[in-house]
Each structure stands twice: as C-alpha cells, then as structure tokens.
Amino acid sequence: MTSPPPKLDAGELLERFRSYMRDHNLPLTHQREAIASALFYSKEHLSVEDIEAILREDRVHVGKATVYRTMDLLVRAGLVDEHDFGEGFKRFEPRSARNHHEHLICLACGKVVEFTSERIERMKALIADEHGFRHHHHRLDIYGVCTECQHRSISAPERRPGRSGERAR
Amino acid sequence: MTSPPPKLDAGELLERFRSYMRDHNLPLTHQREAIASALFYSKEHLSVEDIEAILREDRVHVGKATVYRTMDLLVRAGLVDEHDFGEGFKRFEPRSARNHHEHLICLACGKVVEFTSERIERMKALIADEHGFRHHHHRLDIYGVCTECQHRSISAPERRPGRSGERAR
DNA sequence: CGGTGGCTTGATACTCGTTTTCAACTCCGG
DNA sequence: CCGGAGTTGAAAACGAGTATCAAGCCACCG
Numbered sequence: 001m002t003s004p005p006p007k008l009d010a011g012e013l014l015e016r017f018r019s020y021m022r023d024h025n026l027p028l029t030h031q032r033e034a035i036a037s038a039l040f041y042s043k044e045h046l047s048v049e050d051i052e053a054i055l056r057e058d059r060v061h062v063g064k065a066t067v068y069r070t071m072d073l074l075v076r077a078g079l080v081d082e083h084d085f086g087e088g089f090k091r092f093e094p095r096s097a098r099n100h101h102e103h104l105i106c107l108a109c110g111k112v113v114e115f116t117s118e119r120i121e122r123m124k125a126l127i128a129d130e131h132g133f134r135h136h137h138h139r140l141d142i143y144g145v146c147t148e149c150q151h152r153s154i155s156a157p158e159r160r161p162g163r164s165g166e167r168a169r
Numbered sequence: 170m171t172s173p174p175p176k177l178d179a180g181e182l183l184e185r186f187r188s189y190m191r192d193h194n195l196p197l198t199h200q201r202e203a204i205a206s207a208l209f210y211s212k213e214h215l216s217v218e219d220i221e222a223i224l225r226e227d228r229v230h231v232g233k234a235t236v237y238r239t240m241d242l243l244v245r246a247g248l249v250d251e252h253d254f255g256e257g258f259k260r261f262e263p264r265s266a267r268n269h270h271e272h273l274i275c276l277a278c279g280k281v282v283e284f285t286s287e288r289i290e291r292m293k294a295l296i297a298d299e300h301g302f303r304h305h306h307h308r309l310d311i312y313g314v315c316t317e318c319q320h321r322s323i324s325a326p327e328r329r330p331g332r333s334g335e336r337a338r
Numbered sequence: 339c340g341g342t343g344g345c346t347t348g349a350t351a352c353t354c355g356t357t358t359t360c361a362a363c364t365c366c367g368g
Numbered sequence: 369c370c371g372g373a374g375t376t377g378a379a380a381a382c383g384a385g386t387a388t389c390a391a392g393c394c395a396c397c398g
Binding site for chain 4: 194195196198200201230231232233234235238257
C-alpha cells in the first residue's frame with residue numbers, strides 16, 4: 001500500500017464511477033457526472049441540499065429526485081458513504097482509500113472532524129464476536145464542542161454554511 | 170444466553186419523573202403518567218408507535234402528539250434516552266442506572282443487544298481531548314447479524330414485533 | 339449518421355414520522 | 369370551587385425522502 005493523499009483523488013473516484021456504470025450497462029448521463037463530481041471534489045459531508053446548491057452555482061440544473069437517485073447509485077457502487085448525524089437528513093461523503101474512520105461532531109457549529117483508531121477497529125470485531133454477532137459495520141460518533149466554539153461560547157454559535165442546522169430534532 | 174439487563178426499577182424512574190414535574194411546576198396529567206409507565210415498565214427500545222400500542226392495550230387513549238411531547242419531556246428530564254437505529258424513526262429507552270452503554274444491532278431481525286466497555290469510555294474522552302473537543306456524548310452502534318439469524322440465514326429473516334421494519338429508508 | 343428501445347429525468351404527488359396549531363379541557367394553588 | 373396557566377387531541381402542516389409517469393436522452397445497431 002502506498003502512502004496515500006488524505007482523500008482518494010476525486011478524478012480517480014470519477015473514473016471508478018464511469019467503470020462501474022459501464023460494467024453495469026448503465027447510461028452515464030450529464031446529470032450523474034455532475035452530481036458525482038460535485039461530491040467527489042468536495043471535502044465536506046454534504047447533504048442533498050448542499051449538492052443541489054453546488055450544482056446551482058455551477059449553473060447546472062438537476063432535479064432533486066435525480067440527486068437522491070444518484071446518491072443511491074453511488075452508495076451501492078461503494079464509492080460513497082452515507083451518514084446520519086441526527087440532523088433529520090443524511091449526509092454523504094466520498095469513500096476514501098483510508099481505513100474506516102469515525103466522526104467528532106461539534107454540537108455548536110456542526111463541524112465534522114474525522115479520526116481513526118486502530119484500537120477501536122480491533123475492539124469492534126472482538127465485541128461482536130463476544131456476543132455471537134457476525135460484524136458488518138459500525139459507527140462511532142462523538143458529539144461535543146470544538147475549540148473555536150468553546151471560545152465563542154457566549155455569542156450565538158454560527159452554524160456551518162450550506163444547510164446545516166436549526167431543527168435540532 | 171441473554172438475560173434481561175438490570176434496568177433501574179420502573180417505580181423509581183416514575184418517582185423521579187414525578188419529582189421532576191413537581192420541581193418544574195409542570196402538571197402531572199394522567200396521560201403523562203400512562204406514557205411514562207408504559208415506557209418505564211418495558212424492557213425494549215420502544216418507538217412511539219410501540220408506546221401507542223401498549224396504551225391501546227391498556228385501554229388508555231392518548232393522542233400521538235402527546236406521546237411525542239411527553240417523550241421530549243422525558244428526554245429533557247434525563248430519564249429517557251433517544252436512539253436512531255436508521256430505521257426512519259426514533260426509539261426510546263428508560264435511562265438505566267448503569268453506565269452508558271453501546272448497542273449491537275442485528276441487521277436481520279432488528280434485535281438490539283446492549284453492552285458496555287470501560288475501554289471505550291476511556292477512549293472517547295481521550296480522543297475528544299486530542300482534537301480540542303469538549304466531550305458531550307457519543308454513540309457506538311455495531312451492526313451485524315446475530316447468532317440466531319446466522320443459522321436461519323436462508324429463510325426470510327423475521328422482523329422484530331411491534332413495528333420494526335419494512336421501509337429500509 | 340439517423341432510428342430505436344430502454345433507461346433516465348424532472349415535475350409533481352405522495353408517504354410517513356414528527357411538529358404545530360388552536361379551541362376545549364385539566365390540573366392545582368388559592 | 370374558581371381561575372388561569374399549561375395540556376390535550378384532532379387535524380393540518382411540515383420536511384426528507386420516494387413513487388409516478390410522460391417526455392427526453394444514451395448507446396448501440398444497422
């Protein structure tokens with residue numbers, strides 16, 4: 001294994017997407033490429049609304065149904081991971097070449113920091129085993145308040161751009 | 170192999186609920202007591218629909234809005250924990266006296282097994298610290314297939330009673 | 339190239355969990 | 369037993385996500 005860049009290169013993900021479509025005899029439409037690009041070239045955990053906003057900025061019109069359908073496709077293709085941070089909607093993230101990672105979520109600004117832990121990776125399998133479970137996947141999300149928000153704690157905390165908050169369901 | 174976990178006594182939880190209401194000058198209505206009882210005396214991770222079903226069986230009619238409102242109250246009172254296992258709706262669980270615990274969720278039958286891990290408890294704080302986060306809470310859910318479902322894996326897996334499945338949002 | 343069949347698209351209607359609304363009703367301290 | 373703040377329930381509203389379906393696009397074929 002080479003020591004990789006943080007994220008898998010967006011171009012490579014796109015290429016893999018094209019292969020997947022070819023291999024599955026699925027047409028590669030402009031909309032699908034635009035949506036996949038928007039996500040792959042972004043570093044964020046994007047919501048469907050975020051993606052729509054990016055496309056709008058790029059003067060590309062795509063219906064929201066198509067965005068949802070394409071996210072499904074990308075998840076099934078194994079190129080994108082789906083997350084639910086309890087905001088009432090999902091976020092998506094290009095799957096990286098790195099190991100599975102966990103999330104630290106700031107309750108004030110919504111910022112998401114990723115981290116990995118070998119120890120956790122080992123424990124998850126151990127614990128599943130102990131209970132007779134065949135392990136499939138897991139999720140560890142730690143919620144707290146990030147440094148910036150701690151220092152800004154009196155004033156109204158700013159929410160992250162691009163549709164991120166209110167509705168603290 | 171799995172004996173019912175030692176939950177905090179339902180009666181004590183109810184008593185704590187009554188104190189909370191008294192202390193906060195909130196009226197303790199029949200509906201609120203019925204809802205709280207239904208949840209406290211259950212060992213399950215109940216959905217709002219589950220709770221409505223229990224009340225219906227007990228010949229108590231309560232509007233669903235009230236159930237939602239009361240769950241909110243119980244969560245705010247710190248007597249109940251809210252969970253989202255990705256089913257498209259929430260589940261609630263009386264907060265036990267035990268340490269915070271994690272969940273093992275069977276992807277086939279929806280069964281939820283609880284476990285605790287001192288090591289995880291220690292790690293969460295450590296990791297939050299490392300990233301400058303003030304830790305608030307965390308969630309570790311491990312998804313897999315339980316022993317029973319592994320052995321029953323060919324036939325259609327049964328879903329857990331009391332509203333649990335279809336709609337794999 | 340232009341046809342053609344099948345998959346995709348987008349607008350829209352719909353689903354379903356959850357929240358809001360509001361008039362009628364309850365709780366509870368005086 | 370009164371009165372008013374707080375609660376209730378039915379129903380409407382809300383919002384993310386899904387289904388529908390006519391119109392359109394993609395890719396292969398000759």
